[in-house]
Amino acid sequence: xxxxxxxxxxxxxxxxxxxxxxxxxxxxxxxxxxxxxxxxxxxxxxxxxxxxxxxxxxxxxxxxxxxxxxxxxxxxxxxxxxxxxxxxxxxxxxxxxxxxxxxxxxxxxxxxxxxxxxxxxxxxxxxxxxxxxxxxxxxxxxxxxxxxxxxxxxxxxxxxxxxxxxxxxxxxxxxxxxxxxxxxxxxxxxxxxxxxxxxxxxxxxxxxxxxxxxxxxxxxxxxxxxxxxxxxxxxxxxxxxxxxxx
Amino acid sequence: xxxxxxxxxxxxxxxxxxxxxxxxxxxxxxxxxxxxxxxxxxxxxxxxxxxxxxxxxxxxxxxxxxxxxxxxxxxxxxxxxxxxxxxxxxxxxxxxxxxxxxxxxxxxxxxxxxxxxxxxxxxxxxxxxxxxxxxxxxxxxxxxxxxxxxxxxxxxxxxxxxxxxxxxxxxxxxxxxxxxxxxxxxxxxxxxxxxxxxxxxxxxxxxxxxxxxxxxxxxxxxxxxxxxxxxxxxxxxxxxxxxxxxxxxxxxxxxxxxxxxxxxxxxxxxxxxxxxxxxxxxxxxxxxxxxxxxxxxxxxxxxxxxxxxxxxxxxxxxxxxxxxxxxxxxxxxxxxxxxxxxxxxxxxxxxxxxxxxxxxxxxxxxxxxxxxxxxxxxxxxxxxxxxxxxxxxxxxxxxxxxxxxxxxxxxxxxxxxxxxxxxxxxxxxxxxxxxxxxxxxxxxxxxxxxxxxxxxxxxxxxxxxxxxxxxxxxxxxxxxxxxxxxxxxxxxxxxxxxxx
Numbered sequence: 001x002x003x004x005x006x007x008x009x010x011x012x013x014x015x016x017x018x019x020x021x022x023x024x025x026x027x028x029x030x031x032x033x034x035x036x037x038x039x040x041x042x043x044x045x046x047x048x049x050x051x052x053x054x055x056x057x058x059x060x061x062x063x064x065x066x067x068x069x070x071x072x073x074x075x076x077x078x079x080x081x082x083x084x085x086x087x088x089x090x091x092x093x094x095x096x097x098x099x100x101x102x103x104x105x106x107x108x109x110x111x112x113x114x115x116x117x118x119x120x121x122x123x124x125x126x127x128x129x130x131x132x133x134x135x136x137x138x139x140x141x142x143x144x145x146x147x148x149x150x151x152x153x154x155x156x157x158x159x160x161x162x163x164x165x166x167x168x169x170x171x172x173x174x175x176x177x178x179x180x181x182x183x184x185x186x187x188x189x190x191x192x193x194x195x196x197x198x199x200x201x202x203x204x205x206x207x208x209x210x211x212x213x214x215x216x217x218x219x220x221x222x223x224x225x226x227x228x229x230x231x232x233x234x235x236x237x238x239x240x241x242x243x244x245x246x
Numbered sequence: 247x248x249x250x251x252x253x254x255x256x257x258x259x260x261x262x263x264x265x266x267x268x269x270x271x272x273x274x275x276x277x278x279x280x281x282x283x284x285x286x287x288x289x290x291x292x293x294x295x296x297x298x299x300x301x302x303x304x305x306x307x308x309x310x311x312x313x314x315x316x317x318x319x320x321x322x323x324x325x326x327x328x329x330x331x332x333x334x335x336x337x338x339x340x341x342x343x344x345x346x347x348x349x350x351x352x353x354x355x356x357x358x359x360x361x362x363x364x365x366x367x368x369x370x371x372x373x374x375x376x377x378x379x380x381x382x383x384x385x386x387x388x389x390x391x392x393x394x395x396x397x398x399x400x401x402x403x404x405x406x407x408x409x410x411x412x413x414x415x416x417x418x419x420x421x422x423x424x425x426x427x428x429x430x431x432x433x434x435x436x437x438x439x440x441x442x443x444x445x446x447x448x449x450x451x452x453x454x455x456x457x458x459x460x461x462x463x464x465x466x467x468x469x470x471x472x473x474x475x476x477x478x479x480x481x482x483x484x485x486x487x488x489x490x491x492x493x494x495x496x497x498x499x500x501x502x503x504x505x506x507x508x509x510x511x512x513x514x515x516x517x518x519x520x521x522x523x524x525x526x527x528x529x530x531x532x533x534x535x536x537x538x539x540x541x542x543x544x545x546x547x548x549x550x551x552x553x554x555x556x557x558x559x560x561x562x563x564x565x566x567x568x569x570x571x572x573x574x575x576x577x578x579x580x581x582x583x584x585x586x587x588x589x590x591x592x593x594x595x596x597x598x599x600x601x602x603x604x605x606x607x608x609x610x611x612x613x614x615x616x617x618x619x620x621x622x623x624x625x626x627x628x629x630x631x632x633x634x635x636x637x638x639x640x641x642x643x644x645x646x647x648x649x650x651x652x653x654x655x656x657x658x659x660x661x662x663x664x665x666x667x668x669x670x671x672x673x674x675x676x677x678x679x680x681x682x683x684x685x686x687x688x689x690x691x692x693x694x695x696x697x698x699x700x701x702x703x704x705x706x707x708x709x710x711x712x713x714x715x716x717x718x719x720x721x722x723x724x725x726x727x728x729x730x731x732x733x734x735x736x737x738x739x740x741x742x743x744x745x746x
Contacts, residue, residue: 062744063722066658070746073658085605096660096743097624097636101650103746107624108639108646113612114620124612131608186746188691188721197694198717201746222746 019045035078038229045212052160054152056178060170067186067203073103074227076136079162084135087128089113089121129155129163136162142169149176181209248410253395254352255385261292263329266381276317279306289321334480345477353392366407389413393469397424414470418444425465431458486579488512495534495571499563506559509577514550523548526581532574539566545610548583554607558614626650630699654697657725657743664740674732677714683741688718
């Protein structure tokens with residue numbers, strides 16, 4: 001006779017096994033450093049921001065591209081802590097390297113690859129993901145088929161490099177093997193009462209899809225050396241802003 | 247191994263030789279002459295004649311007016327080269343790598359030779375005294391680069407041996423002629439008041455290139471050691487060249503792969519034993535129909551790693567068209583450099599960085615498909631003008647000379663060309679209230695004070711820019727600027743970037 005308690009235990013054990021088979025290794029004692037995203041990390045399986053996988057980020061407009069590069073900058077800081085360089089592959093690059101300095105990333109450790117077409121972006125990304133020792137690979141893409149995303153997935157599985165796909169055409173969205181789909185949108189910055197000017201960058205970060213995790217939505221702010229998660233109550237005061245001009 | 251060079255300068259090469267042949271000339275001023283444009287021109291003068299003001303290049307008649315009992319001898323064309331070759335052959339006892347440096351010198355690559363003669367000092371002294379005892383008036387100098395040794399031998403004042411690593415300092419006080427420049431460039435330098443190397447060494451490369459051309463920079467780099475200087479050796483080392491004839495014409499990709507692997511295997515074996523690596527390799531395939539097709543690869547760092555080099559060639563195989571078949575493959579290592587022995591990093595993941603071998607091999611692969619110019623890394627540059635605040639790094643090893651500016655915020659995305667926008671602004675110096683970009687209205691809720699960036703007047707004449715960081719009602723942050731003063735007719739608003 002199987003009691004309900006036993007059943008629960010069996011299910012949770014099976015879930016853990018499935019996670020392991022899918023490549024989510026529970027973090028070792030030393031590895032649990034996190035990327036400073038706080039509660040956002042809890043949305044992922046085992047409560048750890050997955051590295052060595054591919055994340056997909058949606059940024060249809062330039063404003064969202066800028067916001068996404070901000071969030072990426074914050075993540076890259078942590079990923080590049082071991083000294084590994086980062087590759088940024090794109091067809092039509094607008095990223096301004098000095099800005100990365102504001103997110104504590106050494107801009108001269110980012111290598112930019114200007115590919116001629118989408119096919120070359122994909123090829124370069126796959127080759128780069130195979131290369132151990134890179135901290136991260138970022139690629140700006142319009143389209144990627146399921147089969148292509150699988151090739152990338154196979155590449156990262158052996159090298160454990162983290163990949164980020166910036167998708168700038170929402171009409172071309174499809175199923176991919178990426179573990180998470182993000183969307184980052186700019187939010188009005190908030191300064192202390194009565195202070196004029198523009199404050200720290202603040203974003204609406206949506207996790208639209210997480211494999212084996214729970215999607216959610218958060219408000220984040222980047223304050224000189226780390227992310228700050230804005231509580232809902234504080235965020236509500238945003239509506240009461242007035243025109244503040246320096 | 248650290249490179250060391252000796253440059254020898256035979257000050258009176260031809261006249262010394264004549265004196266050796268005819269000892270009675272020893273105490274007589276004499277000159278060598280050759281006809282040129284219907285005039286008899288002096289090609290060389292011995293030291294006695296030179297003491298009285300007769301130099302090469304003068305007309306013989308003028309010299310005779312100066313020294314009435316001047317003896318003239320007909321010059322033998324091509325004698326200098328022959329003599330130098332003979333002297334070079336004799337010097338092979340000191341080092342195997344000797345090059346003739348026309349018109350009056352020898353260059354010797356003495357890396358790793360000096361200790362056999364008991365140190366650099368004894369080595370140089372031995373060479374000089376032996377040559378002097380043979381009757382040649384010779385000066386020599388030793389330095390890290392052939393160019394620096396040349397300069398010190400001819401223009402140096404104090405010591406002839408420049409210690410490793412300080413040749414740049416030794417060059418600073420020498421005249422520009424020490425850089426082996428064309429007379430035209432020397433004239434121009436003199437006109438501009440550059441009397442020593444130190445007066446122009448700090449000038450920006452682009453400015454120097456514009457005024458004096460590429461050759462000038464090449465000579466400067468060769469003297470400083472940043473550019474490799476190939477020597478035309480008397481006994482050249484056999485080039486890295488491999489041939490693979492085929493019994494049957496080859497027309498399949500697999501066959502070509504096998505051929506490339508075999509050739510690479512042979513070349514790399516030799517490179518490895520000599521501690522060298524390949525930078526550029528050229529593959530040529532001679533076809534049955536007489537056509538020649540080929541492929542070439544380049545690497546970022548010298549390499550003799552067969553698997554890596556083969557991967558680079560593998561990308562090019564589809565472009566090789568065998569037609570009726572290929573009967574001969576040749577592989578040439580066109581550029582070969584010394585490999586610094588890599589120590590296997592123990593914690594390769596912890597401190598890899600930009601010097602990581604995997605990364606270099608990856609970049610080679612990307613560069614061969616996408617093009618070297620499309621792979622960039624940026625370093626900060628001392629400029630406030632946003633477009634000029636970064637510069638592409640020249641190599642993977644180059645470090646930032648200045649820090650990244652952290653004063654004022656810079657946008658995450660910067661448009662290559664600022665885009666015009668329509669703006670409503672209240673007062674001359676207030677940030678705009680709203681702007682229209684691509685037909686969309688953005689009402690500005692927050693803004694920072696203006697940051698004025700003046701154009702670099704020595705570069706181009708432009709209007710200054712007043713930059714504003716603004717945020718619209720949706721929280722989207724932009725970098726706008728107004729070029730020129732508010733009341734100017736030319737003043738115009740632009741959008742230049744997007745903030746995170």
